[in-house]
Amino acid sequence: MIANDPYDQxxxxxxxxxxxxxxxxSVPLHKLAHYDLADLETLLKALRQKxxxxxxxxxxxGExxxxxxxxxxxxxxxxx
Incomplete structure (x- = not known):
């Protein structure tokens, strides 16, 4: 699961x-501090191949x- 936290960005x-x-x-794995939706899209595309x-x-x-x-x-x- 990927959760968007707009308060902490x-x-x-x-x-x-x-x-x-x-x-x-639910086990927390990682926090992505780089809050950019385009970069998240690229990361997920690469991750889904693996x-x-x-x-x-x-x-x-709605996003x-x-x-x-x-x-x-x-x-x-x-x-x-």
Whole structure:
């Protein structure tokens, strides 16, 4: 999961996992202090070529990627 933190102007990266009938576990992995959406788009493109995990976005409601103009997050999730 990648969470947008507009107050601190950072992107926070978490690894979420959940087994059947157990609670969600969220492990913070990294904080990206370089707050640039175009750079995040480039980083994610490279990352998706290396790993095959689902990436969930929080805090990007209504925002679009600068290069591809695709919508990042359609509607708010309960965590927002």
């Amino acid at each position: 950072t992107y926070n990266v978490f690894f979420n996992s959940q087994r059947a009938n157990e609670r969600l576990q 790993i095959k995990l689902t990436v969930e976005f929080v805090g990007f409601t 679009r990627w600068p290069k591809s103009q695709k919508l990042i997050q359609r509607k708010r999730v309960p965590l927002e």
